[in-house]
Amino acid sequence: MSDHPAVVLALPPDLAEDLLPAELRARLDRAADWDPAVNLQAGPAPAALARAEVLLTGWGCPVLDAEFLARAPRLRAVVHAAGSVKAHVTDAVYAAGIVVSSAAEANARPVAEYTVAALVFAAKRAFGAARALRTGHDGHQHSPGAATGLTGCVVGVVGASRIGRLVIAMLADYDVEVLVADPYADPAELGGATLVDLDTLCRRADVVTVHAPALPETRHLLDTRRLGLLRDGAILINTARGTLVDTAALTRECAAGRLDAVLDVTDPEPLPLDHPLLTLPNVLVTPHIAGVRGRELRLLGGYAVAEIERYAAGLPLRGAIRHADLARMA
Template sequence: MAPRIVRASLRCYGPDRNCRQSRQAGDRVRPVIAVALDEGLRELFFTPQQWSALEAAAELRVCGIAPDAMARALADAEVVITGWRTPRLHGGLLAAAPRLALVAHTGAAVRFLVGDEVFGRGIRVTQTGAAMAPPVAEVSLTFTLALLHGLHRHDHALRGGGNWDEAKQHKAPAHELRGSVIGVVGASRTGRAYLHMLSALGAVPLLHDPTCDEAAAERLGAELVPLDDLLRRSRIVALHAPAIPETRHLLGRRELALLPDGAGLVNTARSALVDSAALLAELRTGRIDAALDVFDEEPLPTTSPLRTLPNVLLSPHEAAGTTEARRRQGQIVVDEITRHLTGEKLQHEVTPDIMAISA
């Protein structure tokens, strides 16, 4: 069912082309939604049915991410749909958007996109991180299992031309997940989903999160411990913390040295959590392994030493990239816009306070 349209919080600004009769139905004014997505993202996120729901709710102006086209589309837009490469909403773009009330972001991290200038104008922001937690947690679990069993080292040895017996020897001792101590840094949405999987499969989870107390950790099936303790005790350490100033290079040379020989590091969160130079130096010794989905420089350069190390498993920042997650992201955007237009409470709103402690 198409959402009810809120009356006349909108008025027309600028030339008559922004006030076409097609925007009106009786005495109701159809809201305008600017779609500032890079080419191809519309089909990635929105099914035909979801797109039709948006068309039923408002006039859609697909403008792409060129600033000039965005400024024209935002002239009387109440909502803007944004993506990973949408330009930051500040300065001239905000000045061109006097009616903007909602930024509906198709991704999770919004710090690159909005700031105090947006919030200061009373513009609300929503995102789709909840849709992405399950697949990222699954990839984190996949990485964990691969490191425990040395699958990446086997693969590297066989593809590198090594013989069968050499490939068998080209790894550290394998371990089962059941009974293994797994350290989780960050009880984020993804961290919590990962913890549930670990507990279900019989792992022994440790948790470090300054915002979490012992009772909350116990509800998640984990023991709350200081970071150094977690690093010393864990066979695998998985990062699920936000990238905020307090967590930048949370793991540096000193912290990485605390990991036991043969331990593994999983990072599907943000590369800024780890001092990349220190990690590379540690990996080059062969003492620890790593599985990485995020990097300081993306795309990862073809000359990166990480590509050649047998103790490193890599993926191109695609942990959240399932078909199901993308469709959930699209549905969250549709639902949040519908809630906004009908005066209901947003369920995935990002406030300045939330943004200060999230990725």
Template sequence: MTAVDATADVWLPIPADEVEGLPDPEATGFTYRYWDGLTDFPADPADCAFYVVPYMKGTEIAVRPLAAMTSLRVVQTLSAGVDHVTPGLPDVAPGVALCNARGVHEASTAELTLALVLASLRGIPGFVRGQDREEWRAGFYPALADKSVLIVGYGSIGEAIDDRLAPFECARVVRVARSARTTGRGPVHAFTDLPRLLPEADVVILSTPLTEETRNLADAAFLARMKDGALLVNVARGPVVDTKALLAETGSGRLTAALDVTDPEPLPAGHPLWHAPGVLISPHVGGSTSAFMPRAKRLITEQLTRFAAGEPLRNLVLTTG
């Protein structure tokens, strides 16, 4: 990445005066433009060189200005996934860098993952309903201790989940990613090993990006290989799971599920997932916590500082072309 020449617009979904440490406009030629995706464009998109995509506003808003951004050099998401941006990439020129928000969401998403696992196993949703009805629902409930956990998608979020599982005395934590490798915590298996690994897991956690390879990864065959009574946790993207197949398995009572993401999303009123037995739903809040904004601002500042100096950017996913 070469240093910026002359002037360039930078589109931010956060007002520039709220982001500490941004490169000096006078020294860099940057003009900071605020666009949250909900208002008219702040300036001519053709002048934008660095586009920070509005967070959690969906594909339609994310890609809306791309075709007109003829000077574009960087697209920076504030999400770990980039599937909401990739549909617009054919409209941009070759050589545009797409970067994700690795390092922003790991802590929050891993926290929620453990919360969903523990709440589902220990029966927390039932306790809340019991409290509403003044019912004392005593009894024995499953524990995470001594369970076998399978993490499907072992990137930075999968690693953060693994870190937080360490104190819970799991019998085994098995890791799966697109390709096999070895880590300090042990081997990472390839997706091709899933048919062998799924029947051994009490808890299956999905933390993959959404790609053509992972779309409907947890289909009817995948779910059928899970052991009776297993828990499926999805903190990836809704379309990683075949909703119809999941409804069949949870409806029979054979599997339970905890979902931070759904397909469709937002989940509309009246959808059968809302009342499916053994299903706990959170409204895609894995990264939407108090930890998000400080980390997002630090990432924006670092990336723009690198961009201004012509240094390599962090978190490069791909370069168009």
């Protein structure tokens, strides 16, 4: 490790300016030896890669397998200016003693904020009311005993992930009861939420929000049986991964009017244009926009630059990902 490690970019070229605006580039200038014109996603740079000590990666990064690493003999750290590293980090990276860091923590807050906003709007049945308004129906009138509004709801959080824990913390400002289902959760980290099994959560929750990783064992975690446990009028929010929910089963429940849904992710993604979930009045589907976008991209770049600053100073990386934890992460 050097005071000014050689850093090479492997970022989407069309996002590089948003990920690394001028102030972040200035910080990187002070912490590292790098050339903003050299980007492995724009073209091969064998000489730069051969001397690289840190690889600053993003979406679409090349797979870092043994063949790649043979061309980067000095590589000691991979700093990912995005969330999941599963698409490019291989066992060979850890076998070579290379430290891996992810900016998933920076991506978590926008997703959690989006989720809480969806909770508020969905609990007010705002999406269906807006569609009704366009057809001439006035949804403003008070309906005695209507089960609307987040106040007094039981909110079920599936997965005490980084995002799930942020959602739990944000819900402390609301008059709700929070249930959490996660086999790996530490009750001490749940901020007063109640840890329950998933079936109990489905039976009791008015709103269910999904924040589990997409793993073979979590595919269709919310299947026909568990969706059937949800009470009539319950709301499902998914900002995690589409495969966690059985799309066909959810479509049946929503088409019957028994459940409402807000889906930022789907399976498949995107849905076919003629899919019923895109037109049902009690469903809102958005195109995977909960995570960082636009001005928020600098949050990822800022996190990654701070990691490189820590690396150059010989400090532990805040977003370090252990090999042992990779298998059960998103």
